[in-house]
Amino acid sequence: MTVEEAKIDRLQLFLLILLFELGTAIVIPLGTDAGRDAWLAVLLGTLGGVVLFFVYYQLFLFYPDQVFSSYVQSIAGKLAGGIIAYVYILYFLYTAARDLRVFGEFLLSSFYPETPLFIINALMIVVIMYAAKNGIEVIARTGELNVFLLYLIAIFGIVLLFFSNAIDFHQLKPFLENGFFPVLKSAFTEILYMPFGEAVVFAFIFPYLNRRKGGRMIGICALIFSGLSIALTTAVNLCTLGMTAMKNTPFPLLAAIKEIDVMEFLQRLDVIFLISLFIGAFFKIAIYFYASVIAIADFFRLDSHRRAVYPIGVVTLIVSMMIASNYPEHIRQGLKWETLYLHLPLQVVVPVLLLLFAFWKNRNNKKIRKTPSG
Numbered sequence: 257m258t259v260e261e262a263k264i265d266r267l268q269l270f271l272l273i274l275l276f277e278l279g280t281a282i283v284i285p286l287g288t289d290a291g292r293d294a295w296l297a298v299l300l301g302t303l304g305g306v307v308l309f310f311v312y313y314q315l316f317l318f319y320p321d322q323v324f325s326s327y328v329q330s331i332a333g334k335l336a337g338g339i340i341a342y343v344y345i346l347y348f349l350y351t352a353a354r355d356l357r358v359f360g361e362f363l364l365s366s367f368y369p370e371t372p373l374f375i376i377n378a379l380m381i382v383v384i385m386y387a388a389k390n391g392i393e394v395i396a397r398t399g400e401l402n403v404f405l406l407y408l409i410a411i412f413g414i415v416l417l418f419f420s421n422a423i424d425f426h427q428l429k430p431f432l433e434n435g436f437f438p439v440l441k442s443a444f445t446e447i448l449y450m451p452f453g454e455a456v457v458f459a460f461i462f463p464y465l466n467r468r469k470g471g472r473m474i475g476i477c478a479l480i481f482s483g484l485s486i487a488l489t490t491a492v493n494l495c496t497l498g499m500t501a502m503k504n505t506p507f508p509l510l511a512a513i514k515e516i517d518v519m520e521f522l523q524r525l526d527v528i529f530l531i532s533l534f535i536g537a538f539f540k541i542a543i544y545f546y547a548s549v550i551a552i553a554d555f556f557r558l559d560s561h562r563r564a565v566y567p568i569g570v571v572t573l574i575v576s577m578m579i580a581s582n583y584p585e586h587i588r589q590g591l592k593w594e595t596l597y598l599h600l601p602l603q604v605v606v607p608v609l610l611l612l613f614a615f616w617k618n619r620n621n622k623k624i625r626k627t628p629s630g
Contacts, residue, residue, distance in 0.1 A: 260391050260550065260561050263466040268396035270478045271403050272543065273458065277482035278406070279540030280358055281451040282489050283510070283533050288503040290442040292428055295491040300443035302483025305452025306476050311607045312455060313472045316462040318614045324459035325551045331613050338555075340606065345551045347602050348457060349568065352544035353575035356380060359537040360576065366510060367530065377576050381545075384538065385569040388546045389562050392464050395542055402535045410485075413513060413528050414492060422515040423495045449595055451486075452479060453603035460547040545572060 264272070287294030287301075319327035324344065329337030360376040368376065387395050417423050432439070458475070465471050489509065493502050496512040505511045510529040517523050549568055553561040 260464070262391045262393045262464055264392055264396045264461075264464050265466055266470060266474045268399065269461070269465055269471065270474050271399040272396055272461065272539070273455065273475055273478035274482050274485075275399050275403060275406070275536070275539035276457075276543050277451045277455070277479060278485060279451055279536045280355060280533075281486050282536055283362065283507055283529070284358075285493075285502055285505070285508050286450075286486065286490060287439075287442045287447055288499075289446070290439045291434055292430070292494060292499050293432055293434075293439045294442070294494065294502075295428075295487045296432075297439045297442040298447055298487040298490055299483060300439065301447030301452055302480060302487075304444060304448040305455065305479050305483070308448075308453055308603065308607070309455055309475050309479055310472070311611050312459050313462065313475060315607065315611050315614060316459060317468070318618055320468055321463060323463055323550060323554050325554045328610060331610050331617065340610075341551065341555055344602065345548060345555065347598060348544050348548040348551065349572060350575065350579075350598075351454070352541050352548060353572045353579055355537065355541045355544065356572060356576040357579050359533070359541065362507065362533055362537075363530075366507060367526070374573075374577060377573055380537070380541070381569050381573045381576075384542045384545050385565050387542050388549055388569075389565045391561075392461065392546060395539075395546060399539060402539075406532060406535050409528050409532055410489075413516070413525075416516045416518055416525070417492065417496060417512065419518050420516050422512075422517075423492065425495055427495045427498050428491065445595065449599035449603055452483070453599055455479065456603050456607060457544055457547045459607075460550050461543070545569070548572075 285294075287297035290297040315324075315327070319330060322330070325341035328340050328344075331337060332340060356377050359380055360373045363376050364371065364373055387398065455475070462468070462471065493508040493512050496515050497505070497508055501511065502508045507529070509532070510526065513525055513529050516525050545568070549561050549564045552558070552564045552568065558564060
């Protein structure tokens with residue numbers, strides 16, 4: 257059974273997945289190893305993410321009334337399933353803390369260099385704890401309000417870049433100048449896992465969907481739409497900054513926005529970046545945080561997920577401060593070992609193996625075979 261008595265509709269699921277996938281992916285450089293074809297690497301990574309989403313949602317269809325931490329024990333047994341569930345709790349907590357650190361570092365380096373990192377992170381985690389305490393419905397309704405603002409800002413920014421003559425489509429040429437291999441490598445060693453494989457966190461959100469029929473297609477559409485949005489953002493950054501500048505700046509979207517200059521009147525619109533960053537980071541961290549809280553409440557059989565909110569919030573804040581001594585070290589950690597030792601096994605290997613075991617255990621269950629496909 258679900259931990260919280262709450263429901264979201266399919267539109268809210270679509271918006272949550274969309275905002276989660278955009279998250280911090282719209283403000284950091286993605287696919288730079290693919291050179292001028294980074295946008296193509298994003299699109300290929302999106303296709304890989306769609307395949308993984310099939311796996312996550314099919315697992316849910318086998319056990320539609322349970323969260324991941326419960327049905328993994330039904331699949332793998334109490335001991336092995338309990339260990340797997342506990343590992344995912346730690347994984348979500350770590351990733352929430354890591355994204356919180358990225359958010360703090362963004363603000364620290366770009367806007368508030370004199371403000372202590374702890375204060376920035378603490379303010380953000382307080383907002384996220386409040387949202388998580390009120391439940392998934394509140395987070396979903398917040399998404400309904402913010403998604404339109406985010407896309408309105410995006411359209412406004414692109415239009416201003418055109419009027420500023422800052423966009424040069426020749427920056428995208430030559431197409432596939434280094435061949436197709438760098439694009440494939442970037443798509444399936446980086447972009448597949450961040451952000452698209454991170455949709456594994458929605459294994460804890462699916463049970464709150466009020467109508468599961470059509471849920472799979474809703475999720476896939478959200479992934480495709482987010483992939484197109486990230487690819488467009490990447491292409492605009494490339495056309496505005498050029499490949500060399502985009503690769504060497506930690507926040508290419510901010511650098512691109514700084515190129516806006518319409519008749520020497522509309523300038524220094526850094527607030528566009530700030531709003532986009534806050535919206536994206538909030539939903540990224542909030543969904544990871546909420547999944548951690550739900551998983552812990554389910555794992556330890558708490559009577560309410562609210563009891564876990566404050567302790568987990570404090571732990572997330574502390575871990576975000578201890579995770580690295582500085583931002584470059586933080587990035588090196590992610591590039592060096594996270595993909596191989598965290599993302600690959602927990603986003604791909606374990607879910608695929610669980611799905612195979614679930615198929616085997618339910619092979620004679622006619623009721624499951626006849627349920628709607630989702």
